[in-house]
Amino acid sequence: MNAQSGNSWQIVFALQEACDPLFDEFMENFFAASACDYTDDGKVRYIGYSSAPVDEPRMAQAAAAFGLALPAWRSEFIPAANWLTKNVIRFPPLATDDFYIYGTHEEEVPDTNKHRLRIYAATAFGSGQHQTTRLCLEFLSRLYHQGFKPAKILDMGCGSGILALAALKLWPEAAAVAADIDREAVIVTLQNAADNGLGQRLSAAAGDGYDNETVSKNAPYDLIFSNILARPLIAMAPMLAASLSPGGRAVLSGFTDEQTDWVSDAHRKQGLRPAAEEANENWRAVLMEKNK
8 A cells, every 4th residue: 555645445346146266366466455355144245455546447457357257346535544444443353262363453352361363454365354264273273282383384475474473372482484475465464473472483575475585595394374376376386395394284275165176286296195174165275294
């Protein structure tokens, strides 16, 4: 977003019956930031954000290049003063088996024996609300309770940094690297780390996948999270396998039921073994293991 004015524009699309991975990919590529909100009746509303007025004809052309016919939409201007009110405040607290995750707008946080994470996620994916993030958090808890103890962790495509920070909460002796192609995500991740008292144990850097100096110099990793989309997961499978320690684990998500075999097969070809799979609606996550 524009650092000088703080103003933004949003495109709000008409409700759809379900998430569409191709639409997700279009939103990620076209907009500076995007959100996928769920209504009480289970329908989906996509919202795209921009630091300048959206060129709507160009948007339609970009969607057509993805093979998409856009649903109806409306354009809205959001003054800087209204940004948090209109967006961050829509992120409700989330309680999982091990975590209580809440937004920076929350003034009161209940007493809990869960690990608390304070997350700002308005301009970066990762509040814990999306099914894929929840799946990754479930796998994280499972590994912890099974006695797995990673020393070095990588969150590839970190968004808000929620997965790296959650892992650091569970394993107080571990260190983490967070990486994202979006510099705004890296800024948000570093701020979230500082807010949660984890800044000394997390490094974050922007870059194109594993072609990132911070990622490469800290490799190999005992645990890698990558909650992105099927196509980049498949493309990065060789680099992930090379960056994973012997006996290491990789948690992959961001793809649907129909794409699961493609993602798993791409990593199996690199010598990794599928160890488990979890589902949330049509979204999937897989746990891959590397032989010792």
